[in-house]
Amino acid sequence: MPGPLSQLKVLDFSTLLPGPYATMLLADMGADVLRVEAPDRLDLTRVMPPLEDGVSTAHTFLNRGKRSLSLDLKKEGSADVIKRLVKEHDVVIEQFRPGVMDRLGIGYDTLKAINPDLIYCAITGYGQTGPYKDRAGHDINYLSLAGVSSHCGRKESGPPPMGIQIADVAGGSHHAVMGVLAAVIHRQQTGEGQYIDISMTDAAFALNGMAGAAALAGGQEQKQESSMLNGGTFYDYYQTSDDRWISVGSLEPQFSGRLCDALDIPEMKSFALSQNPEHQQTIREALKAAFAQKTLKQWEEVFAGLDACVEPVLTITEAADHPQMKARDMVIEVAKGDGGFQKQIGHPIKFSATPCETHYAGRRLGADNGDL
Template sequence: MSLLAGLKILDFSTLLPGPYATMMLADLGADVIRIESATRQDLVRSMPPLDEDGLSATHGHLNRSKKSMTLNLKLEESKEIIHSLLQEYDIIIEQFRPGVMERLGLGYEDLKKINHGLIYCSLTGYGQTGPFRNRPGHDNNFLALSGVMDYSRRKEGVPPTMGIQIADIAGGSLHSVIGILAAALHREKTGEGQHIDVSMTDTAFSFNAMYGPGYLVKEVEPKPEELMLNGGIFYDYYETADGRFFSVGSLEPQFLKLLCEALEIPDLFQRALSEDTLDQQSFKQKVKDIFLSKSFEEWLGVFNEDFDGCVEPVLSFAEAAEHPQIQARQMVVEVPKSDGTTQRQIASPIKFSTAHPVYSHVGAGLGEHTEDILLARGFTAERIGEWKEKGVFS
């Protein structure tokens, strides 16, 4: 049996944070129905590249194993359908701005009257309270307000534009999953439901776990390139002669010793251990100069699979997907499509001793399961036809 078999979720989210969260839950066996608009489609559905069947690779990945149902949430008939689904699907995740679901008559206080055990997760940029509660925002905005980006840049540089969405996924998606599973465990013990309020700005602020406490306790402000983990010492990225990069994370003395030996500067080991800023910068400059003396391929020969000193190449995604470690961990999987073929996707990263992820199918067509879901709830084909004519599903 799948680990989360029995968890039934209605997903009112779009784009990345909510869908990533429900993908994680679906991978572990939860039954997820996406409630979508037929007229205001999720932009991820058309996000390139598209496969040979016109399916967005990103949509196929983020929405795998989920059913898709279209509803016009402004119509009373849609509320009737949702109320019926709540008898069985008693977990909701929604990503609207605060107040939107309430105006539709689908807020937590409205729906818990239908099912007292309802778990209702609201995932937003700034949360359900505070002066920014209704403010729009994106990943870089949440990271900017959290204080993280100021000391994650070079001293004379602009904050980096990240290739991944840290606040969205590590902040919004993962914390939503944690909140939902914690609430489900609480409900199992007490029968009580829960409203979960996840703010991506809150979660990004909580990522200041290493250096934020120093400011809160002793007012030591973290500064760019002045800390152990942000470029203040040799822990950093180094360019090779041909413009590629290596990461050096050899912090512990035993790893640092191996680094110095590999770079043929064992005499500088003590300088690298020094707490003196000048010694640190002198050592770091030496490491920079040495890395620039060889090509990426040459350094791969030095820092090979037998090297045990926390130095790794900066890989492209294509290289990462083919890396022996990623391959050994089976992090690329084939997920079924409706025509009998498969689509390559990123696998669930969580490994269990007695259970395996569920990859039922790639992201479904818009509203693909609407009629099947309604028939399973006992609604007649005649009634479904009437709703169709009235535009309930559009």
């Protein structure tokens, strides 16, 4: 069966991570995605190390399942190419700063006049309105301005530089996909297309969730290491004797009880349930001392058959080899242009009737120019 979005055609003008990740998700779900790239200003993910067979692994992952059109949008006649293509496409996704597409002659109003049903999604750091709309930024800036960084990390060391791009992906990519699919449903019901304005900072601000709800309703700002989930309790990471780490999320009584028994510190059970900061510090020190007595592998063996919300901190390659990831098909083999295959992260959504399928890794620049 084709993917659930097999009838959707997407024109992708995005670069780097947020937009390409979003259109990759759409392509995995069956959408026909045509990526438009400048021939003289390569997307950095095409040349970003590490490389496999001379091609960036970031590019082959983020652009899998997409066709590639090499086109200089500043050149005379390029706008006409886009105007012709937009007649047969459902969605446009772009990631330029506000006003750039208009200056190129292919902004929303222009394309909507050609295709009134068009769904047009613009992803930017700060959105299409507001005093920051033309300001440059990156993931770390969006998280900072959105208040997320203020309650993450340690008091002594401050906010952590994350190994993943939270605002880019959880903010920009995922919200863009949700917005596009909601607009598709709206169009099916009304026949009306629309413009979608995605701000990665807006989306990051919305990720504050429970901490944000508390701060706005009661003025209770969450500080670093002050709440149940951000280091204010024994819900935390602990170092093992071989300098690895293990995560403890044993908040509920049945889980904390099993944790304390497994670590041979039954006297800590009442401390685990206490909201007294001193009690929490006491059990944290007890856990720190206990976990330092064995290696990560030894602790994995201890908790393998114990339902206590305790899991090892794995590397990406270790996670890929974990039985749970294998059972969920979270590592797949994707065909490369040279006839070989590349291991990649699989699609996280599982459909019973229309499973996702990836036919090929990211293609060379302009690989599909001759077909358009």
